[in-house]
Amino acid sequence: MKLGAKIFFYITILFSIAFLVAGYTLISCFYKTTINREMETAVEQYQYNKFIMQANLITKGEDWFTGIANGEYDISSLAADMNHTVAFFTLDSRTLYSGFPEEAEYSDLLANAASDKVSYQFFQMQGRAYLLIAGIIEHNETGLYLVTGVDVERISEQQEQIVRKFETVYIAAIGIAAFFIFGLTALLTKPIKLLTAATKKIADGNYKERVTGVGEDEVGQLAANFNQMAVAIEEKIQELSDSAKQKEDFVANFAHELKTPLTSIIGYADRIYQKELSKEEQKKAAWYIWNEGMRLESLSLKLMDLTILNHKDFELQEVRADVLLKELQSDVEYLVTEKGVSLGCMAEAAYIDVEFDLFKTLFLNIIENSIKAGADHIQVSGWMKMQEGSALGREGDFSRLYYIIQFEDNGCGIPPQEMKRITEAFYMVDKSRSRKQHGAGIGLALSEKIAQIHGSRLEFESDGKCGTKVRVCLECKGAENHA
Numbered sequence: 001m002k003l004g005a006k007i008f009f010y011i012t013i014l015f016s017i018a019f020l021v022a023g024y025t026l027i028s029c030f031y032k033t034t035i036n037r038e039m040e041t042a043v044e045q046y047q048y049n050k051f052i053m054q055a056n057l058i059t060k061g062e063d064w065f066t067g068i069a070n071g072e073y074d075i076s077s078l079a080a081d082m083n084h085t086v087a088f089f090t091l092d093s094r095t096l097y098s099g100f101p102e103e104a105e106y107s108d109l110l111a112n113a114a115s116d117k118v119s120y121q122f123f124q125m126q127g128r129a130y131l132l133i134a135g136i137i138e139h140n141e142t143g144l145y146l147v148t149g150v151d152v153e154r155i156s157e158q159q160e161q162i163v164r165k166f167e168t169v170y171i172a173a174i175g176i177a178a179f180f181i182f183g184l185t186a187l188l189t190k191p192i193k194l195l196t197a198a199t200k201k202i203a204d205g206n207y208k209e210r211v212t213g214v215g216e217d218e219v220g221q222l223a224a225n226f227n228q229m230a231v232a233i234e235e236k237i238q239e240l241s242d243s244a245k246q247k248e249d250f251v252a253n254f255a256h257e258l259k260t261p262l263t264s265i266i267g268y269a270d271r272i273y274q275k276e277l278s279k280e281e282q283k284k285a286a287w288y289i290w291n292e293g294m295r296l297e298s299l300s301l302k303l304m305d306l307t308i309l310n311h312k313d314f315e316l317q318e319v320r321a322d323v324l325l326k327e328l329q330s331d332v333e334y335l336v337t338e339k340g341v342s343l344g345c346m347a348e349a350a351y352i353d354v355e356f357d358l359f360k361t362l363f364l365n366i367i368e369n370s371i372k373a374g375a376d377h378i379q380v381s382g383w384m385k386m387q388e389g390s391a392l393g394r395e396g397d398f399s400r401l402y403y404i405i406q407f408e409d410n411g412c413g414i415p416p417q418e419m420k421r422i423t424e425a426f427y428m429v430d431k432s433r434s435r436k437q438h439g440a441g442i443g444l445a446l447s448e449k450i451a452q453i454h455g456s457r458l459e460f461e462s463d464g465k466c467g468t469k470v471r472v473c474l475e476c477k478g479a480e481n482h483a
Helices: 004-059 062-069 078-080 107-111 153-203 218-274 279-310 321-331 333-339 356-372 418-422 431-436 443-453
Strands: 084-090 096-099 119-125 126-139 143-153 316-321 342-347 351-354 377-388 399-407 456-461 468-475
Touching: 004 084, 004 126, 004 153, 062 143, 078 143, 107 119, 107 143, 107 431, 119 218, 126 153, 143 431, 153 218, 153 456, 218 351, 316 321, 321 333, 321 342, 321 351, 321 356, 321 377, 321 399, 333 356, 351 468, 356 377, 356 399, 356 443, 399 456, 443 456
Parallel strands: 342 377
Antiparallel strands: 084 096, 084 143, 119 126, 126 143, 316 351, 377 399, 399 468, 456 468
């Protein structure tokens, strides 16, 4: 059974039972109240009839009362003066007079009567209900039973009328309540139906599906949490999809990077082996073999470095940033001089934690990347800056002191659409230029991993036309030595 049907069914049953119990209680209270009122009236009538009997005793004397008690006088005329139907009995339960039908039974009623209290009993006589009140009238040693009967059939009739009216009201109320309960059930289950539909769509692969318009109650909170979960799932699926694509690209690019130099090496080796070549042609073939071998060596070394970085812990040491950058500038001086590139360095004094060899690799890879982009001037800068912790991908909204190291060149730049992929292994913006310079698209991937080891990441800025800025932000301890 569906949730909506369950809610409708259970609420309807609960309402029906509650309404039925309430109606039964009200009708019972009305009946008891009416009966109690009739009993009070019947007692008053009994007292009135008893008063008439006592008045006759006073006016007619004790002999008259004794004669009546012994059954010597006809008391039908006396009964005619009394209200309602009456009966008289001797103390030994002989009938002196009775206005009731012959089938009436009085033994239990008379047995419970006394001079100082009355007894009552309901009788069904000739299809009508009577309330009988009995008591004893005593004088000296003589006495008799006086029974007064009040017709209470109208109470039963009133009760039946009320029951019939209640049945009509009950049926109407249940019908109206069922209509409103159905609407309420539909309203309550609508958000759940929306959630169910959204869940099915997401299960079918539509990860952009969201739930809207469900209010701000608990179901609304559930919907909000569901939407957050859907966002997380979509991001995770996209991440997995991107990861799978990156792996496919990695394998394809890796195979291509191996195939190209190997094809050249095999081709030129076969040419040397199969044909008689001049000394100049042999030298040229050997150079191609050497050149492609160097490419393979560079590729294998960088892949090994990337693998090692993923499976090794590194200990960072405190160094002075300006001294570090000046030293690294000197280390790459031979490279920039050979390529005809000018390299400038301006850095503030501050202390940072780095792993020297790794950071030197990052520094060298970025410089080489700028040279491959056709830059003839590279400027390295370093300065301290207060930044929000979350700005660098860290949790929290607090501010920290960071040391910004920036590499700026005047090369060909990076197209904006390529920015997200430039740190992927084997990804190259200009493949032909990179291969000519023994590039394999691993340098920036390696540098990004080194930046992560240092608790940072590479940030790129370029208009795609002229020049590129690469920044790495490291936590800074200030300009004083904290060692």
